[in-house]
Amino acid sequence: MPQLLDPGRARTMDEFIGELRLLKAWAGNPSITEITRRVHAAWRQVGRPRNEWPARSTVGNCFRIGRRRPNTDLLLAVVHALVDGDAATVSTWRQAMRAVLGEVEASARVTAYDRLPAPPSLLIGRDDLLTRAESLFLDEDAAPVLALEGMAGTGKTALALALVHRVRPAGRPDAPVLFARLRGTAPGAPPVDPSAVLECFLRLLGVGGERIPHGLEARVQLYRQTLAGTGTLIVLDDAADGDQIRPLLPGSPTCRTVVTSRSALYDVDGVERLRVPPLDAAGSAELLGRVAGAERLGPGPAAGRRIGELLGHQPQALTIIGRHLRDHPNWDLADYYRESLTLLAMEGGVRTSVAASDARLPLGARRLLRLLALHPLHDMGIQAIAALADESAASVHRHLTALTRVHLVHEVEPDRYRLPDLVHAYAEERISIDEPASRIKEALGRALTYYRTRIDNDGRSRTNRLDTAVVRKRFKHTDAWSEVVRQAARGTVTSVAA
Numbered sequence: 001m002p003q004l005l006d007p008g009r010a011r012t013m014d015e016f017i018g019e020l021r022l023l024k025a026w027a028g029n030p031s032i033t034e035i036t037r038r039v040h041a042a043w044r045q046v047g048r049p050r051n052e053w054p055a056r057s058t059v060g061n062c063f064r065i066g067r068r069r070p071n072t073d074l075l076l077a078v079v080h081a082l083v084d085g086d087a088a089t090v091s092t093w094r095q096a097m098r099a100v101l102g103e104v105e106a107s108a109r110v111t112a113y114d115r116l117p118a119p120p121s122l123l124i125g126r127d128d129l130l131t132r133a134e135s136l137f138l139d140e141d142a143a144p145v146l147a148l149e150g151m152a153g154t155g156k157t158a159l160a161l162a163l164v165h166r167v168r169p170a171g172r173p174d175a176p177v178l179f180a181r182l183r184g185t186a187p188g189a190p191p192v193d194p195s196a197v198l199e200c201f202l203r204l205l206g207v208g209g210e211r212i213p214h215g216l217e218a219r220v221q222l223y224r225q226t227l228a229g230t231g232t233l234i235v236l237d238d239a240a241d242g243d244q245i246r247p248l249l250p251g252s253p254t255c256r257t258v259v260t261s262r263s264a265l266y267d268v269d270g271v272e273r274l275r276v277p278p279l280d281a282a283g284s285a286e287l288l289g290r291v292a293g294a295e296r297l298g299p300g301p302a303a304g305r306r307i308g309e310l311l312g313h314q315p316q317a318l319t320i321i322g323r324h325l326r327d328h329p330n331w332d333l334a335d336y337y338r339e340s341l342t343l344l345a346m347e348g349g350v351r352t353s354v355a356a357s358d359a360r361l362p363l364g365a366r367r368l369l370r371l372l373a374l375h376p377l378h379d380m381g382i383q384a385i386a387a388l389a390d391e392s393a394a395s396v397h398r399h400l401t402a403l404t405r406v407h408l409v410h411e412v413e414p415d416r417y418r419l420p421d422l423v424h425a426y427a428e429e430r431i432s433i434d435e436p437a438s439r440i441k442e443a444l445g446r447a448l449t450y451y452r453t454r455i456d457n458d459g460r461s462r463t464n465r466l467d468t469a470v471v472r473k474r475f476k477h478t479d480a481w482s483e484v485v486r487q488a489a490r491g492t493v494t495s496v497a498a
Contacts, residue, residue, distance in 0.1 A: 007096035011190070014065045016100045020078070021063055027082040032060045038081035039074070072097060110192050112180040112200040116235065119165040120158040124290060125283020129276065133163050136272045137256060143272045145249060147239075147259040150276035151407035151420060152185070152353035153316025156260040157237050159276055164235055164258055176232040178204060180248070184240030185262055185356040191240040194247040198223050201248075216247060224251045231255060240360070242268040262357050264405045278420075284308030284318050291322025296329070303333050310341050312421035317341075320348030342425045354426045357406045364395070365402040370434055371443055372409070372419050373427035382415040387450035388443050 007023075010016040024030070030038075036059045043053055054074055062070070062078050076094055083089045123130070137146050146163075148156045168175075178201050182192045198219040202212050205226050213219055227250040239245045239261040246268060249257060265271055279287065285304030289297050297303045311317040321336065324344055336344075358366060371388050372380065386396045400417055403409035410418050419427065431440065 278313035284313040292325035317345035370431035
């Protein structure tokens with residue numbers, strides 16, 4: 001059997017069915033009637049009663065996408081029919097199906113309540129953002145859904161809970177509440193199936209199990225009918241994307257919804273989007289001092305501001321370092337230099353958070369993220385990125401759109417991009433694992449040639465023949481490469497490196 005056919009790649013039932021379709025094509029694309037005949041013959045041989053034999057239409061349904069509760073026995077019988085009963089191959093497909101069904105079962109596990117979790121005990125540096133969120137949430141002319149979006153670790157959930165606890169008394173404190181964790185980026189767990197969330201929500205709203213339909217669309221219709229006019233407050237935490245949250249929106253102007261997501265939900269209608277950025281310098285210094293203890297940072301804000309700047313003012317990282325400061329009084333402040341701060345933050349949980357966003361990206365975007373870590377300038381023009389990746393500007397733009405959508409890359413101005421500091425550290429770690437040294441050398445060589453050519457063409461500076469061995473030791477760029485980029489930066493960066 002060719003390497004192309006690998007059911008172990010499937011992570012969802014739809015992907016498994018996609019592999020089954022490929023298997024059917026590999027087997028000569030027999031008709032559904034012929035597959036049904038083979039299944040009947042195999043079941044007759046093992047003595048299964050005739051009333052259990054599947055109809056032709058039932059066998060045909062095995063190849064349909066969108067099935068939530070497949071007949072696993074029949075699916076394996078179809079595989080058996082397509083591979084002419086090869087036991088080893090059937091065993092491989094059986095194991096893959098078990099793995100997929102484990103994912104399906106996990107996606108049906110929902111954490112949902114008819115009450116709000118407690119508000120955060122510490123919310124620092126977010127007063128202006130909280131006021132802005134409250135204004136949008138209570139504005140009757142605004143969309144009834146507020147999405148709090150931002151990169152991993154910026155405190156979106158804390159802000160959402162602070163918001164809903166703050167606004168609830170302003171409306172109807174006795175109004176129903178629905179809260180669900182959607183696990184859009186939870187490490188090691190699939191996003192929650194919206195159909196399973198709807199079942200939980202309907203039960204929490206008092207709908208008996210016997211009245212809850214099986215299909216997603218029917219559940220959506222009953223959910224919205226039940227919510228109409230109730231003024232329910234809904235909180236959807238850690239949404240994966242628009243497809244996951246769209247069925248969970250109440251569709252009623254009297255019901256307000258708060259969504260948190262790492263993904264920009266610009267493909268969902270009727271949503272007010274509010275980006276949750278890193279803290280400012282004052283806020284990050286205050287957070288660090290509150291966690292570590294003001295006495296650990298000494299007099300004045302200088303130490304807190306320095307550490308905050310090195311961590312990109314990211315709340316999760318600041319909290320990790322604050323705890324380390326508190327728990328390691330034998331460490332001097334000078335011990336917290338850039339490399340140690342980055343390593344402590346990554347080990348403390350930032351790596352896991354960023355990896356969860358990275359894992360759900362398309363393959364091309366994931367590779368580009370790693371290549372971006374090779375570029376020594378903070379801001380990168382799209383043409384320079386295209387040279388680094390050896391792809392067209394249009395292709396690179398698609399990858400960058402995917403990266404900016406989950407806030408792993410920021411567009412600082414049209415067609416100029418920047419990696420946040422801790423994302424850069426993550427990408428720098430991953431490239432030495434995911435890309436061979438030869439490809440890294442080739443990428444740096446292309447970028448070196450790009451900058452040298454642009455400098456020569458612009459006539460701002462002439463460089464001698466430069467060494468194109470652009471990897472020192474394993475993955476470090478040479479001084480020659482750095483100097484070319486610095487020369488470009490000293491010129492007009494927009495025209496040289498755009």
